[in-house]
Amino acid sequence: MKSMGEQTPLFDLNLIRAFVAIYETRSVTHAAERLGLTQPTVSHALARLRVCYGDRLFSRGAQGLIPSAAAERLFEQVNVALSTIEGTLEAQQVFEPGSSTRRFRIATSDIGALFFIPPLLRHFQSVAPKLQAEFVQLSDTVLEDLSTGALDLALGNLPDLHQHTREAHVFMERYVCLVSAEHPMAHGTLELADFMRARHVMVSSPNSGHALIEGALAQRGIRRNIVALVPQFSVLPSLVEGSDLMVILPERVAGLFASQRRLKKVEIPVALPDFEVRVHWHARAESSPAHRWLREEVIQTLSKL
Known part of the structure; x- marks a missing residue:
């Protein structure tokens, strides 16, 4: 760790965002993509974090970056706090769908993609023409991806998610x-x-x-x-x-x-x-105006089908 005489570099919330993204993706490149930053910017943030904590934090491994013991402890301490802070900050922001260029990621099955994507894209085009909607295939990591923010919504008949996510009814099906x-x-x-x-x-x-x-x-x-x-x-x-x-x-x-x-x-x-089609999201996104808009638009659009 740093000695008392050494000067600690300026620390800001963006460093913690970078750290959490690197920890969860195990990659500087993927962390940069998630944060919408360049790879050199995230690499610089990691360098500053290493100085701040006097620890290497990550080392290279065959499957990506490997967190050190100090990084493991740091993640446990800052992840929940970061979600809370970002939630309070975003709750104060106004979301303007007509001008927003935000990207939302929605997971569904291939049968869901066939049925859900066309009406959703038509609706988004009419009310939020600059918005980016990325639809991805459901995977075994859907719950983890919702909790980390890698996914915004999961859509379909997904009974395994009922006890672990916030959810809303879309329609009944047979x-x-x-x-x-x-x-x-x-x-x-x-x-x-x-x-x-x-x-x-x-x-x-x-x-x-x-x-x-x-x-x-x-x-x-x-x-x-x-x-x-x-x-x-x-x-x-x-x-x-x-x-x-x-x-x-x-x-x-x-x-x-x-x-x-x-x-x-x-x-x-x-x-x-019969079964119920639902939309699922993580509690960390509950108070976000942008996320609340997304949920309401998805439910309203698909419930008419």
């Missing part, structure tokens, strides 16, 4: 089957025996609540004849059209696909629970 318009089961009532014999496609989407379908069917003693597993919902229209395949989808998305191709919605012959 499941239906989607088949080709030429499918033998496209007309009339789909019987349970035919449903079980049909050739089903299933989307393997571990970060979505739609994986609960199999559990709900199993509880009722129903096993589907799954002949294909695919990684994304976006491939389904071209896969199902003109084939004997069947897929279970949220009704709104099935209706979207059916309006674009020769596909038909069919009622599932077994009662599956």
